[in-house]
Amino acid sequence: MSTSGVYSPSNVLLENKRIEEEISAQEREIYDRQIRLWGMEAQNKLRNSTALLVGLTGLGAEVAKNLMLAGLRSITLMDDRIATPEDKMANFLLPDENFVGMNLAEGSADRAKELNPMVELNTITDGLKQRGKETWSKFDIVILIDQPFEEARRVDAECRELKVRFAAGSVFGGAGFAFFDFNNHDFLFKIKAPQFGTGDIDAPIVDNMTTIEDDRFEKQKVSYPSLQDFFSVDWTGKKYIRKVVRYLPQVYYPIKACLHGSDQGGFADTQSLREAWKAEVERNGQDCARFTYEEEDFEYFLGPQMSPVCAIVGGVIGQEAIKALSENELPLKNSFFYSAFDTVGVVCNLPPP
Amino acid sequence: MGIRNRLETLLEDKRVLVVGAGGIGCELLKNLVLTGFKKIHVVDLDTIDVSNLNRQFLFRREHVNKSKAEVASAAVQKLQPNVNITFDHDSIFNGDKFGISFFKEFNLVMNALDNRSARNHVNRLCLSAGVPLIESGSAGYIGQVSVIIKGQTQCYECTSKPAPKTYPGCTIRNTPSEHIHCTVWSKHCFNQLFGEVAIDDDVSPDLNDPENKTAEEATETMMNGNGHTAMEEGNTNGFHTNGVAAEESNKNTVVPSTRKWAEESGYNAKLIFDKLFHDDIEYLLTMKDLWKSRKPPTPITFANVTDEAQGGGSTEMTDDVNDIMKQWTLKACARVFVESVDALKTRKSGLPEGQLLSWDKDDDDAMRFVAAVANLRAHIFSIPGKSLFEIKSMAGNIIPAIATTNAIVAGMVVVEAIKVLRGRKDLIRTVYINRQPNPRGQLLMDDDPYPPRKECFVCSSDKREVFVKVNLNVMTLKMFKDKVLTGHFSVQSPDVLVATTGNIIISSDPDDDFSELENRTFQENNIADGAVLEVDDYLQDLKFSAVLFHDENQKDSFVVEQDTGAKPGESPTEEEASEAKRKRKSEGEPSASEGHDEESQAKRMRIAAE
Numbered sequence: 001m002s003t004s005g006v007y008s009p010s011n012v013l014l015e016n017k018r019i020e021e022e023i024s025a026q027e028r029e030i031y032d033r034q035i036r037l038w039g040m041e042a043q044n045k046l047r048n049s050t051a052l053l054v055g056l057t058g059l060g061a062e063v064a065k066n067l068m069l070a071g072l073r074s075i076t077l078m079d080d081r082i083a084t085p086e087d088k089m090a091n092f093l094l095p096d097e098n099f100v101g102m103n104l105a106e107g108s109a110d111r112a113k114e115l116n117p118m119v120e121l122n123t124i125t126d127g128l129k130q131r132g133k134e135t136w137s138k139f140d141i142v143i144l145i146d147q148p149f150e151e152a153r154r155v156d157a158e159c160r161e162l163k164v165r166f167a168a169g170s171v172f173g174g175a176g177f178a179f180f181d182f183n184n185h186d187f188l189f190k191i192k193a194p195q196f197g198t199g200d201i202d203a204p205i206v207d208n209m210t211t212i213e214d215d216r217f218e219k220q221k222v223s224y225p226s227l228q229d230f231f232s233v234d235w236t237g238k239k240y241i242r243k244v245v246r247y248l249p250q251v252y253y254p255i256k257a258c259l260h261g262s263d264q265g266g267f268a269d270t271q272s273l274r275e276a277w278k279a280e281v282e283r284n285g286q287d288c289a290r291f292t293y294e295e296e297d298f299e300y301f302l303g304p305q306m307s308p309v310c311a312i313v314g315g316v317i318g319q320e321a322i323k324a325l326s327e328n329e330l331p332l333k334n335s336f337f338y339s340a341f342d343t344v345g346v347v348c349n350l351p352p353p
Numbered sequence: 354m355g356i357r358n359r360l361e362t363l364l365e366d367k368r369v370l371v372v373g374a375g376g377i378g379c380e381l382l383k384n385l386v387l388t389g390f391k392k393i394h395v396v397d398l399d400t401i402d403v404s405n406l407n408r409q410f411l412f413r414r415e416h417v418n419k420s421k422a423e424v425a426s427a428a429v430q431k432l433q434p435n436v437n438i439t440f441d442h443d444s445i446f447n448g449d450k451f452g453i454s455f456f457k458e459f460n461l462v463m464n465a466l467d468n469r470s471a472r473n474h475v476n477r478l479c480l481s482a483g484v485p486l487i488e489s490g491s492a493g494y495i496g497q498v499s500v501i502i503k504g505q506t507q508c509y510e511c512t513s514k515p516a517p518k519t520y521p522g523c524t525i526r527n528t529p530s531e532h533i534h535c536t537v538w539s540k541h542c543f544n545q546l547f548g549e550v551a552i553d554d555d556v557s558p559d560l561n562d563p564e565n566k567t568a569e570e571a572t573e574t575m576m577n578g579n580g581h582t583a584m585e586e587g588n589t590n591g592f593h594t595n596g597v598a599a600e601e602s603n604k605n606t607v608v609p610s611t612r613k614w615a616e617e618s619g620y621n622a623k624l625i626f627d628k629l630f631h632d633d634i635e636y637l638l639t640m641k642d643l644w645k646s647r648k649p650p651t652p653i654t655f656a657n658v659t660d661e662a663q664g665g666g667s668t669e670m671t672d673d674v675n676d677i678m679k680q681w682t683l684k685a686c687a688r689v690f691v692e693s694v695d696a697l698k699t700r701k702s703g704l705p706e707g708q709l710l711s712w713d714k715d716d717d718d719a720m721r722f723v724a725a726v727a728n729l730r731a732h733i734f735s736i737p738g739k740s741l742f743e744i745k746s747m748a749g750n751i752i753p754a755i756a757t758t759n760a761i762v763a764g765m766v767v768v769e770a771i772k773v774l775r776g777r778k779d780l781i782r783t784v785y786i787n788r789q790p791n792p793r794g795q796l797l798m799d800d801d802p803y804p805p806r807k808e809c810f811v812c813s814s815d816k817r818e819v820f821v822k823v824n825l826n827v828m829t830l831k832m833f834k835d836k837v838l839t840g841h842f843s844v845q846s847p848d849v850l851v852a853t854t855g856n857i858i859i860s861s862d863p864d865d866d867f868s869e870l871e872n873r874t875f876q877e878n879n880i881a882d883g884a885v886l887e888v889d890d891y892l893q894d895l896k897f898s899a900v901l902f903h904d905e906n907q908k909d910s911f912v913v914e915q916d917t918g919a920k921p922g923e924s925p926t927e928e929e930a931s932e933a934k935r936k937r938k939s940e941g942e943p944s945a946s947e948g949h950d951e952e953s954q955a956k957r958m959r960i961a962a963e
Contacts, residue, residue: 029403030406034408034753034754069407070756092383096432174356302355308765311764312764319755332790338797343782345795345799347790347794
């Protein structure tokens, strides 16, 4: 981590003055509650940010909702698939009628726009394969939802080159994960305010509430591993063999199996998923008997996406995207795994530092 | 098609109640219909405000001022037309509608509330009706979900929640040292002038300040009219009486209420200004003991403030009364004061006889009044001022709320709901959202539900006792009913009898007239130290004993000791203390709310003044 600038109270004050002019009274009214949480400066950074969201699944709709509400400058929805009745069960942004046959991104656009008319909304009807660096370079963050693993790896590598923030996430039935790559991007770290005047008992007590002026902030860059490195840790190696149980939640293995499966179009039944899971566990030098999963439990990973799981994983992805774009708060490093089946929601930093 | 078929079969005949259609409620309703819940009823009294739109995503700008329950139901009905969703735009406290039999109609109740008294109320009704309850809350980046099943898990009231912060009356009325003191005072001031006057809301100097030993002398000065007051200038109804009357009444003179005074002056904003910020301050200055070790306040008059060109610090202050992010100059404060008093006066006079205004942070006139008054008072006491935006946070007890946290909380509620309906109590977890992952990497920290507390006055089977310290010579039965039973214990319609005599002292029957009894103190009603009161709320099906202890140090305040089950004075064992500490620690902060504890209560009481 390197330091690129220290914000003194007077700088923050000047900054606030400038921002006030930029955020309208109408915006302030709507965003009142979140400005009270993350401050005016963060809100101003959000309103100058652009996001690309690929994949309008149930999880994609959740992320789209969270980002629209936050008040970015623009959001682009991208998907090349055609909506089916199955999509309507998960994606609450699709219209109530006549959605079958619509492109998923275009079909989700109207309702997404209604969530916050102040945000510019665009759509792209291509798939990931048709797009590359030229597209990603136009955005401050690229978020891939429920996309095949191989393609996601390519996009992440390209975004790293461009220094565009990258996030990816998937939900398989009752479990899901999110991955973040905010490599070399600034985040604002709070430095504990120095204690003044503790020896001066005659000083009047002005105000014991902490205000933003009392805090000092420091911008720090954070380094993140790539998606490629994230998922290619050799857990059987000497370095990790003893740490694997501590580092990985049991839901890691079915999720990784599902991800690899998504490159081949997913699994037809619990048995084939179970086979893939077994292979994944063994590849990591683990014994299947260690896990509590029963045969029928694998139904939980087969889908369709459970709405509450989309809400939880989508909430985490949305919040991390907001942190990254507003350069505010400590970001999660670098992944989140969730399983409704065993009520687990953990952050993993992979490869282990 | 594993999960979906299983869920369909499971949820086919289940009926659930959602209490609250706000931040968590909107997310929850969406999750429920998408998960396959078929029969949903939602209750919310609130209407939609602009500041809800950043997270309550079922609402649009055109829905502002409409019923949350109605708009939210219509929105999720459209998502899944085959869902049977019904709603009540009503208060969950409405006992005629939402009694125990109403709650029994549901397989599960989910709270999405923003205030403690409503949570207490639903907790009790669910325990009485034997219906499982899922409780949830969020505050900023953190949140929590817990399942309440009678006899199996801790109920909402098994642990006592931190009491809302209060400030000593003397500090508020005589010696403010922080801006919050001035903000609290300015809200009291609003109530004194336009709203319902509560016992604790007095804004005039407090003659009984224990620090002030020259009280009698000062009172005389006040009563003999040595100080100059606005009302002397041609008005005969001032709060000065003539010398004879003053001498007779002296210290116990009842100073005419600020309300009466203002009404008689025709709500003349300039006169009110000079009384609050000049005459009363002059009077405070006569209480010399207060200023021996403090900087004395500086009185200001309307004429001085508005005539003077504003000097120092003007680069950071603004004359623009529409700028809510910057601190107003004194001149701007005075202007806002006059404008808001005029606006509120007009609105008050337009109300039907006997009705009053009620303070609400989203009421622009009321908020501007409070911001101006707080800053004027802060200036007088040499306390740095604040912007309206900042004062609104303090005055409205705003807990910031965001969409993402609410989405996560609502997701976790449904995950637990499915476990409860499947009968898989072994899988139920209490879950907290951490701001940062803990050392084990948990962003969502889960734990086994705690067992019910044996001494819980709400859910235990035998030991339902609370211990209350009051000043029996000061506290009236009415004060006990309003502040202790309703205010603290969230009892809605109490019947109270004295255990030893069986005498009924407080009745919920509207046909009973207990007013004479209620206006007397405990002591005057011959209720002594150690008395046991049997409290019964038929609506909540709640019965508990309140043991009274006399405490000379309490004035009209009280202290409740129910935490440890120990009697006052007995200290809890170390083990108990560390147990309580552990619980508090793991409970995290957000036991309170999706936000704004006071917000909807204010709305609940708001009179349609617009």
